[in-house]
Amino acid sequence: MEVNRRGLLAAGGSAAALLAASREAGAQTRAETLRYVTGNVINTLDPTVPGATRESFGLSMNVYDRLAAFGRRQFEGNWVFDHNSIRGELAERIERSPDGLRFTFVLREGATWHDGTPVTAEDVKWSLDRTVSARSLAPPQMQLGSITRPEQFRILGPRAVEMLLDKPDRLALSNTCVPYAIMVNSTLAKRHATADDPWALNWMRDNAAAGGAYIVETHRPGQQTVLRRNDAWKGGPLPQFRRIIIQTVPEPATRASLVERGDADLCIDLSPSDVQALSQRGRVKVVSIPQTNGFTHISMNNRMAPFDDLRVRQAIAAALPYQDLFQAALFGRGRALFGAGWSGSPPSSDFPQPMPLRQDLDGARELLRQSGHPNGFSTTFTIGVGISPWAEPMAALVREALGRIGIQVEIRKLPDAQFNTAQAERTLPFYTEGGTAWLPATYYFFRLYFTRPQRWNFASFDNAEMNALVEQAQFETDPAAYERQAKRMIEILNEQVPLLLMWQPLHEAVMAQNMDGYTYQFYRQADFRDLRRV
Amino acid sequence: MSEARAQGPLRRAARRVGIRLLSALPALFGVLVFTFILMRVLPGDPAVFFAAGAAGGQAEIEMVRQQMGLDRPLPEQLLRYLWDVARGELGMSMTTGQPVRTDLLERLPASLELTFAALLLALGLALPLGVLAALRPGSPVDHLVRFLCTLGVCVPTFVSGLLLVYVFYYLLAWAPDPTGRLDVFAATPPGITGFLLVDFALVRDWEGWRAAAAQIVLPASTMALFVLAPLARMTRASMLAVLGSEFIRTARSLGLSGRRVVLVYALRNALIPVLTISGIVFSTMLGANVLVEKVFSWPGVASYALDALLASDYAPVQGFVLLMAAIFVAVNLLVDLLYGVADPRASVA
Numbered sequence: 060m061e062v063n064r065r066g067l068l069a070a071g072g073s074a075a076a077l078l079a080a081s082r083e084a085g086a087q088t089r090a091e092t093l094r095y096v097t098g099n100v101i102n103t104l105d106p107t108v109p110g111a112t113r114e115s116f117g118l119s120m121n122v123y124d125r126l127a128a129f130g131r132r133q134f135e136g137n138w139v140f141d142h143n144s145i146r147g148e149l150a151e152r153i154e155r156s157p158d159g160l161r162f163t164f165v166l167r168e169g170a171t172w173h174d175g176t177p178v179t180a181e182d183v184k185w186s187l188d189r190t191v192s193a194r195s196l197a198p199p200q201m202q203l204g205s206i207t208r209p210e211q212f213r214i215l216g217p218r219a220v221e222m223l224l225d226k227p228d229r230l231a232l233s234n235t236c237v238p239y240a241i242m243v244n245s246t247l248a249k250r251h252a253t254a255d256d257p258w259a260l261n262w263m264r265d266n267a268a269a270g271g272a273y274i275v276e277t278h279r280p281g282q283q284t285v286l287r288r289n290d291a292w293k294g295g296p297l298p299q300f301r302r303i304i305i306q307t308v309p310e311p312a313t314r315a316s317l318v319e320r321g322d323a324d325l326c327i328d329l330s331p332s333d334v335q336a337l338s339q340r341g342r343v344k345v346v347s348i349p350q351t352n353g354f355t356h357i358s359m360n361n362r363m364a365p366f367d368d369l370r371v372r373q374a375i376a377a378a379l380p381y382q383d384l385f386q387a388a389l390f391g392r393g394r395a396l397f398g399a400g401w402s403g404s405p406p407s408s409d410f411p412q413p414m415p416l417r418q419d420l421d422g423a424r425e426l427l428r429q430s431g432h433p434n435g436f437s438t439t440f441t442i443g444v445g446i447s448p449w450a451e452p453m454a455a456l457v458r459e460a461l462g463r464i465g466i467q468v469e470i471r472k473l474p475d476a477q478f479n480t481a482q483a484e485r486t487l488p489f490y491t492e493g494g495t496a497w498l499p500a501t502y503y504f505f506r507l508y509f510t511r512p513q514r515w516n517f518a519s520f521d522n523a524e525m526n527a528l529v530e531q532a533q534f535e536t537d538p539a540a541y542e543r544q545a546k547r548m549i550e551i552l553n554e555q556v557p558l559l560l561m562w563q564p565l566h567e568a569v570m571a572q573n574m575d576g577y578t579y580q581f582y583r584q585a586d587f588r589d590l591r592r593v
Numbered sequence: 594m595s596e597a598r599a600q601g602p603l604r605r606a607a608r609r610v611g612i613r614l615l616s617a618l619p620a621l622f623g624v625l626v627f628t629f630i631l632m633r634v635l636p637g638d639p640a641v642f643f644a645a646g647a648a649g650g651q652a653e654i655e656m657v658r659q660q661m662g663l664d665r666p667l668p669e670q671l672l673r674y675l676w677d678v679a680r681g682e683l684g685m686s687m688t689t690g691q692p693v694r695t696d697l698l699e700r701l702p703a704s705l706e707l708t709f710a711a712l713l714l715a716l717g718l719a720l721p722l723g724v725l726a727a728l729r730p731g732s733p734v735d736h737l738v739r740f741l742c743t744l745g746v747c748v749p750t751f752v753s754g755l756l757l758v759y760v761f762y763y764l765l766a767w768a769p770d771p772t773g774r775l776d777v778f779a780a781t782p783p784g785i786t787g788f789l790l791v792d793f794a795l796v797r798d799w800e801g802w803r804a805a806a807a808q809i810v811l812p813a814s815t816m817a818l819f820v821l822a823p824l825a826r827m828t829r830a831s832m833l834a835v836l837g838s839e840f841i842r843t844a845r846s847l848g849l850s851g852r853r854v855v856l857v858y859a860l861r862n863a864l865i866p867v868l869t870i871s872g873i874v875f876s877t878m879l880g881a882n883v884l885v886e887k888v889f890s891w892p893g894v895a896s897y898a899l900d901a902l903l904a905s906d907y908a909p910v911q912g913f914v915l916l917m918a919a920i921f922v923a924v925n926l927l928v929d930l931l932y933g934v935a936d937p938r939a940s941v942a
Contacts, residue, residue, distance in 0.1 A: 094777060100900075102690035109657045110643035110687045199653055264690050280689040281696070281900075282892045283777065304777050308890045312755055313771055316763045322770045444903075476637035476905035483641045483654065513651065514641075 091301040093587060096308045096323045100281045105263035106238045107195035116238040117584025118305065121286065123241035123269040124149040124294045126164050126183070127232060131578050131589070137348045138578035138589070142499055145232055148294045149178065149242050149270070159227030159536060166218040170293045172244040172270040180214045185245035187212040187222070193258035197239035203503070204234030205533075226534045229541075233498045238582055244268040272298055272588050282307055286587070299591035318343055318569050325570045325577075327585055330448060331389060334567045344572050347565045348579040349394040353495035354411040357457070358517040358558040360488045365438075370430035372556045376416055377423035378464050380456065385562055387452040392567075396560040405553075408545035410501040414553055414560050423464045435465025441490040442470070443478035449564075450491050483514045492517065493564065497581045501545040502532035509548075509557065518557035525551050610926065617922040621915065625678065628914040629671055629907075637905035639663070643687050661687065661907070678915070684908030688901050693912040697894060701916070702787030703774055704886070704893035708878045710790075710809050711816035712871065715824055718817065720867075723828025724860065727836060738829070742822035754815040754888035761811060769807050772890040779804050812889040816882055820874045827870045831863040838862075864935045872928035876921045 099114040106119035130144035147153050150164040170178040188209040190197040201207065205228035213221050224231050234240060243263070251262035259268070267275045272294065273286035286303040306323075308314045315333040317323035319342050329337070338345040359366035359375065366372055381397040399405075399413035406412075427435065440457055442450035451472070458468040468489075473481065481487050494515065496504050506529045509520045528544050528551075535541040552560075566579050571592075578589040640658035658664050662673065677684060683693035726738040748756075761768040769776055774789055782792040782801055790809070793802035835841065836859055844854045883895035894913055901909035 089778070092778075096772070100689060102688060108690070109653065109660055110690070194656055196653065279699075280691050281897070282773065306772060306777055306890075308772050309887045309896065310755075310890065313758060313888060313890065316758065317770055317772065320763065320766070320770070474637060474903060474905075476639060476642040476903065480636065480638040480641045483638075514654075 088302055090592065091299075092304060093300040093302070093325060093590060094304045094306065094323045095325045095585060095587070096306050096314045096317055097326065098307070098309055098311060098314065098328050100307050101278070101284055101305065102280055103264045104267045104275060104278060105195075105260065106241065107190070107193065107197040108260055108264050109196055111196065113582065113584060114305075116582045117580075117586075118284065119238050119241055120580070120582065120584070121271060121273045121303070121587050122267050122275055123243075123271045125237075125240045125242060126150045126235045127153060128295075129233075129236050129581065134348070134351065137346055138576065139348055139351055140578065140580050142233060142236075142581065145236060148236075149183070153232070155232070160224045162222045162224075162232060163215065164220045164222070166220070167293045168218070170270065171291055172247070173267070173274050173289060174244065174247060175291075176244065176246065178242070178244075178270060180217055180220050182245040183220045183242060184212050184214050185249075186241065186243040187220070189243065189258045190240055193260060195239075195258070195260060200237060200239050200497075201234055203498075203506070204228050204231040206231060206234060227536050228533060229535070230498050230500060230503060230533075233500075237497050242270065244270060270294075273303060295588065298588040300587060303587050315569070318571070321571060324574060325568065325585060325590070327566065327568045327583075329567065329569055331392065331567075334569060335390070337569055342572070344570050344574060346568045346570065346577045347392065348568075349563045350495060350566045350579070350583065351563065352497070352499035352581050353493060353563055353583075354396060355388075355491065355493045355561045355564060356517060356558045357491045357561060358487075358489070359556075360485065360519055361521070361557050362485070362519045363488050365430070365432060365436055366488060368430045369555065370426045371432065374423045374426035374430065374464065375461065375466075376556045376559055377419040377426065378460055378466075379416075379559070380418050380460050381416060381561070384453050384456050387456050388449040389562065389564060392565045394563040396562050403550070405546055405549045408501055408542045408549070410499075410504050410545070410549060411560055411563065412549070414549075416559060418460075420463060427464055427466075432465075435461075435467065437467040437469070438489050439469045439471045441478065441481070441487050442472055443475045443492065444472060445475045445478075446492065447472060453491060482517075485512075485519050491561075495581075495583060499581070501548065502529055502541075505529050505548045505552075506533070509552070520555070520557035522551060522555060522557075606930075610930075613926055613929075614922070621918050621922070624918040625675070625911070625915055626671070628911045629674060632905075632907045632910055633667065635905065639687060639905040639907060642904050643906075657687075661685075674911070683912035683915070686901060686909040687906045688904050688909060689897075693908045696897060696909065697912055697916055699787070700892055700894045700897050703891060704879055704882070704895060706774075706788045706790065707809060707812055707816070707885075707891060707893060708875060708882065710813040711820070711878060711882075712875055714813055715817040715820045715874075716871065719821055719824035720828055720860075722821075723825040723867075724832055724855065726825070726829045727832035728855070730833065735829075738825060742825050745818040745820075746822040748818070749884070750815055750819050750882070751884040751888055753818055754812070754885055757811045757815055758888065768811050769804070771808075771811060771888070773892055774808055775801075775805055776808070812885050812891055815885050815888075816878055820878060823870055823874060824867065827867050828863065831866045832859060835859045835863045861935060865932060868928055868931050868935060872924050876917070876924050879920060880917050 097114055099112055101112065101114045101118050103111050103115050104118065104122065106116045125148050127145050127150060128148040130141045130146055131138050132141040149166060149170060151167040152165040154163040164183070166178060166180065166183065172178060190201050191207055192209055205224055205226055211223045213223065215221055247268040248259040248263060252259040265278070272289055272292045274289050276285040276287045278284045284305045288298060288301045290297070308317065311330045311333060314326045315329050315337060318326050319337055334345060337343050359372050361367055385391050385395060396411055396413050397416040399415045402415055427433065440454050442454050454470045458470060461468050494508055494517065496507055505525065507515050508517060510516065510526050510529050525548060528548055532541055532544040535544060566583060568577050568585065570577060573592045574590060575593045576589045576591050578586055580586050639661060640654045640663060644653040644657045662670060674684065681694065683697070686693050686696055689696055722738045726735040729735055758771050762771055775781060779801065782789060782796055782798060785792045785795055789805040790802060793805055841854060841859055844858050880895055882893070883899050885891065886893040886896035894916065898910055898913035
């Protein structure tokens, strides 16, 4: 009894001393620490695990390296990612054969994993095999870049690996930059692989086998994750912050107060009204960047009456008050994708770009009459709870505007899981949502959002010419021909109006005044490697 | 001989507790099956919700469905779940990527600590207020107490919570930032009980203890305000009834001091309904303090269950409901045992 109590006291004393010491260390490094608050959770350290959250994708970009990475460019005074400039990350050099069928990756000399062991070509081969073989989110993504089998990856030497393609896919290399294409310390991961789980998906959910810029120090899912800088990192310039604290703070108002009081350094998911108030008070820095790879849309189910009739879709397109919708939903904070002046052929092959959509009530009534609905019809407009802050005012305006041409709209609000289920089952007649493509190439947008009977084909669009164009463009090596194909896709969208492009919302990052270098990334999360205090 | 006499009542009490616990098992089983079926009847497919990858097609949805075991027939799912529960496993959470049991074990102490703190605070306020109001019914004191209680009930917890954060953190900076149980830059104590205040006290880290206490003050006050009304009103009503009874009149006529009459004879007899309501308030708070947990980023079980519910994530919701049912049984039992302390005539039935 006596011994026990004394032992406990002694243990307590030394624990207290340790605590005091670590508290001191904590105070010293506050300036070198970035505290990032978010309303979401990191639910896995391995971004390829089914169910991984966007926050997990963001984390993996900082913790893992990929073979290649997108560069960044200035856009209206801010940094945004640039998918047209690809540089090596774990690879020091990337060589593309003239026919576009072979990529050679030469690994960085002296690159190591977090445990200090050297990165080998075998590790890279195993990691690439994992992206096409594991039962994870990675294979469907890699398929979009014609990367499908382990035989496509070959070890050329101790520091060189090659990737072979059957066809010159435009986005094969881009797919090595996405969050799923992580490079894994295969020796470590294989130690935790089992017969049922040869790619160590279960173990890597809670443990990192990585070599990226940051090392996971502690990870408490749903609460907080702490990262420490990997000083031996070779994949790029050494980031400035030594320590990153990622904390889940569910209440947006609390997050806003934390950043404004200077207790947190960065937040990217505040409510639009909070962002406005904060930028007016001017105690924080607000970086607002249009989400160049995203779009908000109003979709009509093209396989369901009455939206299977082109004239009905055109009538709705002509009935909506676009500018008012934009104001009501987002206070006009974003880039409009309506009201363009062109007709026939678009001025460029970029996408998303503004479409010639404008309100014309008389035209709408006439189209509705031609379609055999002179007195209109009734339908439901569905929104998800998660997007209701902006979608609810928008829905009210849609109802009012369509009421004027005789269409009765009932607004239905569904919890997100229900909304997604109904969307995937294609039972929603008329709804709004947003989409973001990781790889913002025009054909990729159309392939993802306008072809095939799959979930992201928001309007259940099925157009023979579009399907053929998308197939062709994927492997088109002649830039002029690709340009023609891409423009034609945009024309079809304009002619057939399967859905209505509305706008690109702003990505709004609120941060401490002294922060610099924030970059809008295609996965819409903060890349801590870009950030520094000045 | 004397030892046997001492053990007799104890053993009887223990047997009664055992019987009570056993008789709760069918109810728990019912709750288990009911929640299981309810979750699956609700619209919303968790597989679709979680298969949100950019290239996510039907294949990905099927993959998640298989991972969650939802591809099997419903009776088989139920049997598997019951077998898991019997072994102490509650399934995996898709929302956090962790086993539900781990999550609940980590989060339950946070919720319990907050609820205990709030309940203590509420009782500490409600008992004197209720007694004062009962001693002078109709007086300004009574009206003031009624006003306070009405205010506490009327203002929703997230409003009072946000208000407290705004005043004490944002404007005055008296409170630490309202993000969880401990400052992010502070070190956590060794996990002995999971209750931070207890753990810090055990290792005699008083600086840490103060930090943890500072974090809990605002959320506990928010919750205490909300439950002040039932506790204070019940104390008042019960005290009024007892003060009007014959034994109090007798005590007074015998010339006992007013203090002794009120605190010893009246209050002790008035406590039984207050205990009952405290038990109910405690169980309710534990599950219903989700808004407080959200506002203060408190890593508790209620916000965990809500997040899971919004995502149609079955396992955490089922685990949470089961846990709450078990806690409800335990709290009721505890309250019954406390009756015996407050009134020796009452016994555990």
